[in-house]
Amino acid sequence: MxxxxxxxxxxxxxxxxxxxxxxxxxxxxxxxxxxxxxxxxxxxxxxxxxxxxxxxxxxxxxxxxxxxxxxxxxxxxxxxxxxxxxxxxxxxxxxxxxxxxxxxxxxxxxxxxxxxxxxxxxxxxxxxxxxxxxGPNCMGVYCPKVGLSFAPDYPTESGPVSFMCQSGGNAIYFTRYAAQRGVRFSKLISFGNAADINENELMEYLTADPETRIIAAYVEGFKDGRRFSQAVRSAAAEKPVIVMKGGRTEAGARVVASHTGAMAGSAKIWDGLMRQAGVIPVATLEELGDILVTFIYLPVPQGRRLGVIDVGGGAAVLSTDVYVSAGLDLPLLPQELRQKLMGFLTTDAGLSVNNPIDLAAQYYNTLSAYYVMKAVADYDGVDILAFHLHLGINPPFPSFPKEFAIAVLDNAIRVHNETGKPMVVVIDQITTVESWETAMACQQKCQQASIPVYFSVRSTARALDRFVSYHEKRRD
Structure with a gap:
């Protein structure tokens, strides 16, 4: 090394x-x-x-x-x-x-x-x-390979992500949150005041580290802005770098000064630096989790054309606006394919085989839904298949029963396994404790199948756009 x-x-x-x-x-x-x-x-x-x-x-x-x-x-x-x-x-x-x-x-x-x-x-x-x-004022190192940790419940298996985090509390929470999302770490370090080892040296180290495939960072200030600029630019040339900056507002900068003693710096300068360096910026830790699961689980698609499998006309309308506003394409399916999809369905009541495909009640007909998804996945005019699993849309059930949700989801997983088409799953409308438990069970099945899961259409759209944009720039 x-x-x-x-x-x-x-x-x-x-x-x-x-x-x-x-x-x-x-x-x-x-x-x-x-x-x-x-x-x-x-x-x-x-x-x-x-x-x-x-x-x-x-x-x-x-x-x-x-x-x-x-x-x-x-x-x-x-x-x-x-x-x-x-x-x-x-x-x-x-x-x-x-x-x-x-x-x-x-x-x-x-x-x-x-x-x-x-x-x-x-x-x-x-x-x-x-x-x-x-440090001082930090949690230290989590490195599963050697069993070094600052919390007893962290996973013992390693993964491709390394996370450098200036905040101890954010490091504690995000390690648990990311683990629940299916993210595993090679290395994580909470470095607090950065009196000695700081963000510059860590970025340089992780760039050269063969056990780190993706670098994530939460930083509040810089010991040497010029050196960090060079370090992050070099890192982004080698591997994906996702960075969250704390203290972007004037009020936030005041909190930074009392948190780690760092100088937060100008948000405009920071934004320009990140754009020039090819870094993927995120605004929240949850958004960081979305980006990481995308890079870990989603194969690189050929483009940004999305095929959406949904249930409910209103949900389909809203998701279309969100996806298109984020810069993704939802191409109209050709007439021949639409006729083929209709042939799989036992009724046309309340449904639409445009894109998004609103299957209405046929969504719950597992055999029909499978054939529809398989046909869309086989279509070359779609680069990514998005399957929406709404847990609060069915009138008889305050929460869609777990066994039903898993049966519906199994269709999507089967299609993914058979076709290899890049696929994402959106699990939303989580309104009860039971629906949360169902969401976690469904997410686990998707992780086992290497399918990224998100908990809103907006977070899905944002993650997909940044993931596709990253690879478009790499190809240019």
Missing amino acids: TGNANLDFVFHPKSVAVVGVSPSKGYDAMAETYVRALIECKFNGPIYPINPKGGELKGLKVYPNVKDVPDSLDYVISCIPAAAVPQLIKDCAAKGVKTVQFFTSGFSESGTEEGRRLEAEVCELARQGGIRLI
Whole structure:
């Protein structure tokens, strides 16, 4: 591997210590949560809890100091008060620690002179001791390959996405949200104040990392805007880069300053930079999830012509407006194909075989619906097939029963498996707890079939347009 390969040790430590544990505290306290996460995510090396009083935590010996750990120590997680951190850095330097990650806050993000002074002191001590710092004020690293994690419920299997996130809270939530959407990570890092390791070095590292196929980022500010511009441009030339910028408004920028101590920068400058670099911008974490599932699960289509299978005239009208407004095409199907589709149906009452295809009651006739979808998928004039699964449109049921929804969805999955046509599934109208459970069951079936799922037509349209646009630009 070329580039900044020296950050490999940050993501692949061979041993970890958690400083600040207390055997008397509950297992949901933060230091204890780190220990639990390492155990349950199967960290592949020794784990050393640290507390001056010693003792035992969940079967692990608690050592009084990092210097008391009997073997070599690569990575230290700090959960102690900020005032105690300088001495911790000195102890880590004496032990030969390579990386210290600070859950600890109370540094430059506090906005105080003392916080800034303390952060500068810690950085200088780390530099003298040959230690790299993550944070302060962050959650640290999630790397399933080695079992490094900051939450115990994260998936243990790796995936193609790496996510660099300046916010700890956003990192916690998005890892769980993305996992539910079928996204798996190669690496994820919450880097907080970025006092040492920052967005520039991380972008350069992930660009060269062969285990990262897609780079996602949430950033609030920049240590070196020119270097980041060069880094993100180089990254986007190699692989998809999706970026969310926090603090785009004046009010948001004020919150950024108190959150991570970063300078947010101009939204106009940022937008221009991202366009020139070929980066895919997103405005919300949910939108980031939409883009990621698209890149992971959807084959690259030949174009932007969409064939839509729907139920309900009003739903078809609304979806048409949304798709076309997003820049997608819904071509009128040729007369010969429309006649063929009508031949599969037992009645023409209330339906339309234009595009979108509104199957009305025939939507629930699984055999007829299958033949219609198969014929549309086989038609070369459509590049992507979109199947809409509405869970709140059927009058007898407050929520479309799970077994019925799965039976209808199985038709779409069968067509996808038989034809290989790029397909997306929209599951919407989720109005009850039961409909949410049905949506999750249907999404899981789609993930197993490598079909991306979205929860609104608008999010589908936006993701498809950006995905197709990305590949159109790559072909030019």
